[in-house]
Amino acid sequence: MSKSNFTRRGVLKTGAVAGAGLTLPTYLRAQDSGFTNAPTGDTVTLGFNVPQSGPYADEGADELRAYELAVEHLNGEGDGGMLNTFSSQALDGTGIMGKKVEYVTGDTQTKSDAARASARSMIEKDGAVMITGGSSSGVAVAVQALCQEAGIIFMAGLTHSNDTTGKDRKANGFRHFFNSYMSGAALAPVLASEYGTDRKAYHLTADYNWGYTTEEAVRSSTEAMGWETVNAVKTPLTQTDFSSYISPVLNSGADVLVLNHYGGNMVNSLTNAVQFGLREAEANGKNFEIVVPLYSRLMASGAGANVKGIYGSTNWHWSLQDEGSQAFVRSFGEKYGFPPSQAAHTCYVQTLLYADAVTRAGSFAPCAVGEALEGFEFDGLGNGPTLYRAEDHQCFKDVLVVRGKENPQSEFDLLEVVEVTPVDQVTYAPDHPQMGGADATLGTCNNGA
Numbered sequence: 288m289s290k291s292n293f294t295r296r297g298v299l300k301t302g303a304v305a306g307a308g309l310t311l312p313t314y315l316r317a318q319d320s321g322f323t324n325a326p327t328g329d330t331v332t333l334g335f336n337v338p339q340s341g342p343y344a345d346e347g348a349d350e351l352r353a354y355e356l357a358v359e360h361l362n363g364e365g366d367g368g369m370l371n372t373f374s375s376q377a378l379d380g381t382g383i384m385g386k387k388v389e390y391v392t393g394d395t396q397t398k399s400d401a402a403r404a405s406a407r408s409m410i411e412k413d414g415a416v417m418i419t420g421g422s423s424s425g426v427a428v429a430v431q432a433l434c435q436e437a438g439i440i441f442m443a444g445l446t447h448s449n450d451t452t453g454k455d456r457k458a459n460g461f462r463h464f465f466n467s468y469m470s471g472a473a474l475a476p477v478l479a480s481e482y483g484t485d486r487k488a489y490h491l492t493a494d495y496n497w498g499y500t501t502e503e504a505v506r507s508s509t510e511a512m513g514w515e516t517v518n519a520v521k522t523p524l525t526q527t528d529f530s531s532y533i534s535p536v537l538n539s540g541a542d543v544l545v546l547n548h549y550g551g552n553m554v555n556s557l558t559n560a561v562q563f564g565l566r567e568a569e570a571n572g573k574n575f576e577i578v579v580p581l582y583s584r585l586m587a588s589g590a591g592a593n594v595k596g597i598y599g600s601t602n603w604h605w606s607l608q609d610e611g612s613q614a615f616v617r618s619f620g621e622k623y624g625f626p627p628s629q630a631a632h633t634c635y636v637q638t639l640l641y642a643d644a645v646t647r648a649g650s651f652a653p654c655a656v657g658e659a660l661e662g663f664e665f666d667g668l669g670n671g672p673t674l675y676r677a678e679d680h681q682c683f684k685d686v687l688v689v690r691g692k693e694n695p696q697s698e699f700d701l702l703e704v705v706e707v708t709p710v711d712q713v714t715y716a717p718d719h720p721q722m723g724g725a726d727a728t729l730g731t732c733n734n735g736a
């Protein structure tokens with residue numbers, strides 16, 4: 288059941304929350320229960336904060352579909368989806384700890400300030416006890432920091448930057464999605480095998496923290512196997528025509544173009560690259576190649592035939608045959624008429640993981656929920672055995688390397704999984720330099736009120 292995120296419950300009387308860094312209405316301070324927005328009555332409210340406008344709006348729409356499906360399943364509606372395959376088996380379709388799940392939504396606009404404002408509204412006005420969502424790492428980092436200050440759990444949606452669980456990690460924040468380091472570690476061996484180790488790469492990089500860490504990860508992994516980086520150019524997140532950025536590539540001495548772009552940015556930059564003839568070009572006596580480090584079905588759909596043969600990585604794909612993936616694909620497909628994206632998958636899973644952690648902890652208190660998630664090992668949610676590492680709140684699991692299909696069988700059958708990279712190959716130390724080094728710490732969990 289959806290409610291407007293401008294709903295008011297009672298009279299707004301402001302009062303400072305100790306140690307929270309922001310002012311909340313008195314009725315949200317939950318002084319007697321000891322944590323922000325402690326649920327009362329027979330319902331609990333979750334906040335779904337997604338890009339409903341901006342360059343990642345397609346991802347946001349699919350995230351919201353998945354959140355709505357997760358709420359249905361938590362409340363005992365539909366076929367139960369992954370509740371039936373989740374190894375924990377703590378959830379029984381009676382809501383969360385017997386409370387019916389309700390939700391409010393916000394539009395991040397793919398902008399950090401707008402995302403913080405909508406998250407703040409859901410916390411202060413609607414009493415959301417957990418915030419989740421995003422499709423931009425800049426948004427995720429900003430909202431995660433707000434939730435840390437407010438004493439609210441943040442279950443990150445689609446965020447791939449190392450920073451989210453690296454230098455900007457927070458005790459109240461948790462990420463299921465993989466990250467830039469993992470993409471680089473998974474892709475590099477495949478690229479070396481397919482294209483050789485004597486390559487010259489030109490990077491076009493979205494000008495925000497996701498782009499920076501993805502470029503760094505891919506550069507580090509490919510240079511370690513012998514590739515040379517000849518140039519790296521930042522592009523605005525708001526850019527729609529990349530022609531002026533593509534035209535210098537052919538005269539740069541590069542023979543590989545790496546598009547550190549996502550969503551509509553990647554669709555547009557890849558389209559421009561094909562229009563400039565890069566797919567048919569030769570350089571340094573080799574066929575010119577294009578690499579997309581982070582792929583999604585929605586991006587592949589937007590780019591169409593241009594993705595054929597192009598390698599990238601992904602967190603999950605609807606064609607996986609494990610029981611959990613197929614349960615989710617079936618539920619999502621029956622409700623919406625098409626398969627889910629990786630954005631939808633991670634958001635659905637995060638919602639279930641939060642509900643499960645509350646149930647196992649026997650409390651909605653953020654620190655109790657965090658303790659239940661830290662070091663939690665689980666299976667049956669579509670990625671195989673997975674660990675929520677305690678040191679940085681990052682999930683570790685196998686990573687998929689995919690390639691655009693040459694002969695797709697349907698409008699959704701655009702990517703094929705070419706390698707399932709084992710988790711050991713993409714695992715790193717919590718103090719890895721790409722993650723902020725030894726200075727990066729979670730800090731202290733905040734219950735808020």
